[in-house]
Every structure is written in C-alpha cells, then in structure tokens.
Amino acid sequence: MQDLALGMPTNQTELDMPPADHIKVGDMAPVIRPAGDNIVELAQMKFGFPPIGKRGPVFNVRSQGRHFSDCHRCLVPASAFFEPTKKKDQKIKHRLTFVDATLMAIAAIWRPSRKGQPSAFAMLTTEPGSDVEPFHNRQLVVLRPRDWKAWIDLxxxxxxxxxxxPGGSLKVETARGNGPIGKL
Structure with missing residues (x-):
C-alpha cells in the first residue's frame, strides 16, 4: 500500500484481510476504503446492497453514463474473479487473474449501515474487454494497483x-462442474 502512496492505519495488518476461496453475494468481505488524509483502511462489508422491492440484492452497478464523485468509493481486493457460462446442462466457470500481477482490485461503491443492516458494497461493471467477451456481455471494472489511489481519490x-x-491482461482458467471450483 505504501508503494501505491496509500497509507494504512498502524493498527491494521494483513491479518485484517483473511484469505477466502470464494465470496458470494450476501457474504461479508474486506474492502479498502478511505479513512482520512491519504490513509485507507480495510473494512468488512456485506457483498450486495439490500434488495429493492421484489428484486434480489444489488451486487453489480453499471458504470457507463454515471458519475461517482458523490459516492463512497472503495476497492474490493481479489486474486481473481469468475465468469460462469452454461453449455447444455453443464456449468462452466472461468477464473480470471492478472497475467503479470498477483493482486487486483475491483472498483466498487459502498453504503453506510442502515436500519440494522451492515455497511454494504456493490462492484462496478463496464462493457467487456476482449479477454472477457467470449464469456459474458459485461465485465467487472478491474483496476491495476497503479490506479487504486486514483479511484479512491478520483x-x-x-x-x-x-x-x-487491454486484451491479454487477464489469464483464463476453465473448470467444469456444478460445484465450486476451489483452487485451480
């Protein structure tokens, strides 16, 4: 974080971001959010905003045509993200990682706790790049470490x-089956 010009509070360590094999909508997950003068903190938040009406939780938000200067911006740290597809009656999961880095962050927005609910976050999406387009018509906004501070500070x-x-930024590993992939 220091290499990225983002200071961490002295009371936090890597133990505040325990590893998880798979985080699903509704789970608690770590996010990186602003905590003051050029300082960020790790905070546990619920993945997905509460449901609106009869719909389920909001976990992805389209970024095109929107501005986020008045939003609470955060980063969702990850080693990979998944894009599921279905071929006949078989589920196929595609695990995407950076070709040249071990950690990525997904641009997200968060909301403070309300009505007894914990603080929550939703990830931003955009049109797919050439690495994701074969699997899905949308993709998460994945940020390289050099852009983390730029998203937090806008x-x-x-x-x-x-x-x-850009094409060639992500490596794709594919697994078949109906259960979770786990580690590939």
Missing part, C-alpha cells in the same frame, strides 16, 4: 478508470 477522469483492461 484524481483521474472516470472514463480512464472505469473501462475494460
């Missing part, structure tokens, strides 16, 4: 940050 134009990665 000191770059949103159009520069909230776009797909």
């Amino acid at each position: 000191d770059k134009p949103e159009e520069e940050l909230l776009r797909p990665l």
